[in-house]
Amino acid sequence: MERRPAPLFIAIAAALAVAPVAAQEAADTARALDTVIVTGTRVTDRTVAESTAPIDIITPEVLQATGTVELATALSRAVPSLNFPRPAINDGTDAVRPAQLRGLAPDHTLVLVNGKRYHPGALVNVNGSQGRSSAPVDLNSIPIAAIERVEVLRDGASAQYGSDAIAGVVNIVLKGSGSGGSVVATGGQYSAGDGRQYQLQADTGFALGESGKLHLAVQGGHQDQSDRARPFQGTVTPTSAPAGRVVQRYGDPEVDNLSLLYNGEVDITDYLTFYSYGLHTKRETLSNGFFRPAGDSRNIPSIYPDGFLPQILNTSTDVSVSSGIKTFTAGGTNIDISYTYGSNELEFDILNTLNRSLGPTSPTQFFAGALELKQHVLNFDFNKPLEWGLQYPVTLSYGAEWRGEQYTIRPGEPGSYVNGGVLVGGAPAPSGAQVFPGFRPSDSGSFDRHNISLYAGLEADLTDRFTAGVAVRYEDFSDFGDTTTGKLTGRYAFNDAVAVRATASTGFHAPALSQQYYQTTSTNFIGGIPFDLVTFRVTNPAGIALGAEPLKPEESENLSLGLVLTPANGLYLTVDAYRIKVTDRITLSENLTSTAVRNYLNANGFPDVAGGRYFTNALDTTTTGIDIVGTYKLALAGSTLDFTSGYNYNKTEIDRVAPNPAALEAIDPTALRFGRVELGRFEVGAPRDKFFLNNVWTRGGFSVSATATRYGEFTIRNASPTLDQTFDAKWLLDLAFSYKTGGWEFTLGGDNVLNEYPDESLFATSTSGQLPYPSQSPFGFNGAFVYGRVGFRW
Template sequence: MQRRPLALALALALASPAALAQSPTADEPAPRDRATTLDTLIVTGTRVADRTVAESASPIDIISPETLESTGTVELATALSRALPSLNFPRPAITDGTDAVRPAQLRGLAPDQVLVLVNGKRRHTTALINLNGSQGRGSSPVDLNAIPIAAIERVEVLRDGASAQYGSDAIAGVINIVLKGSDAGGSIAARYGQYSAGDGEQYQVSGDGGIALGEAGFLHLAAQAGHQDQTDRARPFQGTPTASSPPLGAVVQRYGDPEVDSRAVSYNAEISPAEGVVFYSFGTYSKRDALSNGFFRPAGDNRNIPEIYPDGFLPNIRNIADDRAGVIGLRGTTAGGTGIDISFNHGINHLTFDVENSLNRTLGPTSPTNFHAGALEVSQNVLNLDFNKILDVGLEYPVAVAWGAEWRGEKFNQSPGEPASYADANLILPDGSRAPPGAQVFPGFQPSNAGQHDRHSYSFYLDAEADLGDRFSAGLAARYENYSDFGSTTSGKLSARYAISDAVALRGTVSTGFRAPSLQQQHFQSTSTNFIGGVPFEVRTFAVDDPVAVALGAEPLKAEESTNVSLGLVLQPVDALYVTIDAYQIDIDDRIILSENLVGDAVRDFLERPEIGIFGVNGGRYFTNAIDTRTRGVDLIGTYRWALGAGNLDFTAGFNYNDTDIRRIAPNPPELETGDLDLERIGRVEQGRVTVGAPSDKLFLSGVWNSGSWTLSAAATRYGEFEVLNGDPARDQTFGAEWTLDVSAAYAIGGWDFTVGADNVFDAYPDEVIFVNSNSGQLPYSAASPFGFNGAFAYGRIGYRW
């Protein structure tokens, strides 16, 4: 039979390059023990209990905790972006709550088109909806950084559509975070770092440990806590001085990462009271306190009160994110060989908005300067009943069948702020205009914005996987899902793998998928300040069923629908060299997108009509299923091991090319073409964000040398060009490709390990923003930069394992 040699080749090619390039711990095999590494069991993309990396028909990256820690960051999403060429994680600034809860993109698609699992169970999303100018605008994805790295055994990333297996959100792929589950041993570590510019100081402590529960159980605990200071790359004001601007050359703005205090804990437990029966439970808790910056209000600005801030003021937003999740379940096997897994999954994310160093202009000199602006909360409850069985149906090999049902209940709550945060005292300014109401930078959620919204869904699925010969295997999946708020949908998937020889294999999938509109996209409402073309606008986000939104052309949201086709080639041309190439096409119909910021005097006049009565707002927006897109791309991964007399040298290369086109834009609503509005619902800005806002390609090259107690590593990454489009084509800008280099050196002795390293060691920055887009020179870098704009970062780490 050819399966084992081929399986080893496939698994090595499928494994994440980062996972192959690291030093072993005391509890895991050295990298040269390829057979052990390649036989790693996976739970992503399959319902079969004993499926390995080598037997997967779809590309799956396996990323270990050592790889995550070696990236030099304490954020899970940042670490994944440095290990995966297809994942993009920019670091936007001055984007309200998005500064605190940043979204990640897989294959250039929306952040909420990626499903996140923990131990194979669906993770809840964040309460935040990203609104203000960042990649992922309009999405409410999972907060990956709420999960402590110290708790992670490995991360499995399925780069393939999987809605037929897991339901909504799995259009771009699946990220499954597997928690540590040993009953002994542990680790503790301390880390410190700072940017070369002298700011952004970071420190963190973390640890984990396992405890045996009787003879057939374990409890594994993990915790981490840390702090990071703000970074600031803002520059002096270089515009034309006016009565309502800062003085020429004044440095009044801040632009960079927020100040963050964070802590997180987790547990993972199993106990087996009888053979074949396992009770399990796991959970996480995290709290993040993030202080970010808004736009400066000059002394003479009509949004300022000189009696309170004679020199103007820089308002701040404080977001406190509480994230809790827990799963309890029972799995076992019947006497007839049927596997059963019953589980209950609860998750909740609560996000508060507090405004500091601000004021409410309409309240005059007695206005408070700090406000509670409200809170958002999402919760999820999931009941799963899953079965699996190996059936002998007369084929050369048995068929693995899985089936099951799921019920899911979701809630979204939006709570109002304190009255002063949204109050409108109807103040008329000396120029005859009406003073903007509410707390500056982020007016509080009004009672009319507040609400409690819920829905439920149920689904049924069926999977079948089989080896149809020594060289050919295939899988088939189907899923029916029904939602209480918009109806039902059915999706399917066909996957196959054929080994042409021990050195060459083909794999491919065809699938349909869907993503249900989130409750936040349907019901969230708020007002915030947006700079558009260098001019500040107060923009209201309307719920799609709000009469004002309907008057502007809004319609009820429906589910996105996708078709995903991929074809891959696995090669082992010579010993120790493994290459995989996977091409893909993802068509998404009725893609949910946040409309353009519909701004201007005509919009203000429309909102101030007596029958509407919204004052202090000169812009609006809402969610819509207005576009169809097609994403085409290719992933290439290659690894090579060079055995030296004094150790091993591992080379890794990874490349992703990604291109998204808009195939259809729904006709502009007639409501936006009547009267004086003359506005485009989906214009150049949003089209550019979807099609060219993320890098078109990403390449990384890395090498890791292991010899005795020493491990030296270097990784060079090239981020391809991206573009930012504007309403005025003359303000469009293309940002060129950039290289970064990360290096580290580690020494291990007697359970201790000592690491020093530097990320972006050559202090690379993205191209500077042209002056007309830089807020008068104050914001020199694009928030869409895929590696941020903070410069070089140096760090040290001390750890101990037992």
């Protein structure tokens, strides 16, 4: 019987709400609404309550309100429209998991740090996870220990910030005070007895002379693997997994991480300030592939007599440095000139493996190559107030940006990809390292581009009730041409309690260099003859023969309409509906490997190629939804009770699937570039809705936090419609008990304390019962997590 914590939870909340109230205090809520925002506006004193677009302020207390130490996981629990599943057995995606905002692609959300563009990751997702085909930022490379707050703009903002801001913007504001600090230690594990982890966070501020300040932060820790795999339940054969024991692993990977960060500024003169931040994060992630049974043709019994479970060790290294100066002119123009460098390198080491074609002398581990993305950004930003005779000055903003990017694929060692010639039963053996053949020299290369953008905007309080804004941006890319986007915003306050707001904008996402140039090759033997199956870069001649074309930018049209309500002291409620139409979405095709395709390629200059897949602009989609976010604060007799609630409904529909290109149609009229599995990821792969209600009761130094979250149903489609499965909505309950005394804080908590799991997968899709849960589950499939935390702040 399914557990439903919601009725009890709501009943308790209702009982507390009608308890005797000494007074209704709104100080904390007012303080949050009066927070000056720096995201989505160039006005220097715009607050949350005055914003013309929906924006959430996520504080460090919210980020650390649960047992997670991952930024993306913490944000997914605080932002109702953010989806962050925990895929497993997905190669590099296990190490760099993508997050979705408003159901769009992970790389449709722009990430800023201190208002500066943060670099994307080097990984492009090519396996069967939500966010397949995307190349997003790795949010978990930014340590929670260094964060002052996170501003989440849930609105299209390409006209303000450029590429990627179709779904919205996540701006991470770093701690920058010149005093104070904290040390926080967290440890916990899953109730199943695995996934043990510990994390240490520390930060502190220093004064630099009389006019400067520097804040330092460090975060490091370890996480053990979790495992929810089960024994093989099929018919046991020499080529199957053994019965009665668990040989597969299925869950979170093992992770070791260390992050170092500084953030500071110095007033050089009364009118000139130098600022800078720097980040270095290194994360090693050990994940698992599929088990190779003892009698499998991919195994060598003399090396692994009982079979083997190959593993991927990904080492991800992120570096980000941003420096600049702020000044102003006698005419009142504020000037901000900055340079930002960012890079991500992702290395692949394959462990507990072999290259079957090398025979019994095969090594059992290989370096399989690396991916690297570098980004350079030079910004010139200006804004000044204009006196136009209105009640308030008009803010004029304008500026320019130059961005250069370089994407590199480094080949693995030869043993990770070669065929050594050893036969299996008289036939050639598979080539390369099992689970992940290395990148070949023919796959490798270094590719770059640059772009220049110009922008301008006006924002004004036209009256004491009506605020309006307009923005336009022009960008010219060296690889695909130019584009222009625009945005209109407006907010009208009927009175202090009711306001409406609306935005209309166009946007775009430039194809990532990794989407254009990623390539990997594996060799299959067909009739004893080796053929390459390739993920083609769009410039590969064989890919072009199958219809690959240069990628175009994805373009969007965003409309939103919102209602802002502050009807009583301590109560703040926003309702924002949106519609986002995206054309020419970039996605990865199915494998094109029919006999007709192979014969054509072999007869037209590609004798060793059997087919493959490529990225293409093939889909148009429309996403509609609504966000509802509210906060309420009560003062009870000797205590306070804070409510925070959020709800998101989101639906994506595919408007168009491009027909096969003429080149492919001529080769194989029956070729299928996009199947129902991939299309289902767009339309039904993420939950249709999500709701959470958080209560924090505080009395003196003691507090209790309880959060109920409902994740809506989602569906996984199969190539065979009879194996489609819809997974029911689930309620999860998180609890935490904290006590503060002096500068100390002690917390004991549990996430998913009722030990809820997603529905089990159909046996036919569970690898003979070994993988019982869907990796697309929006809350994972690890069960309850219990943790303790000790912190000291000064």
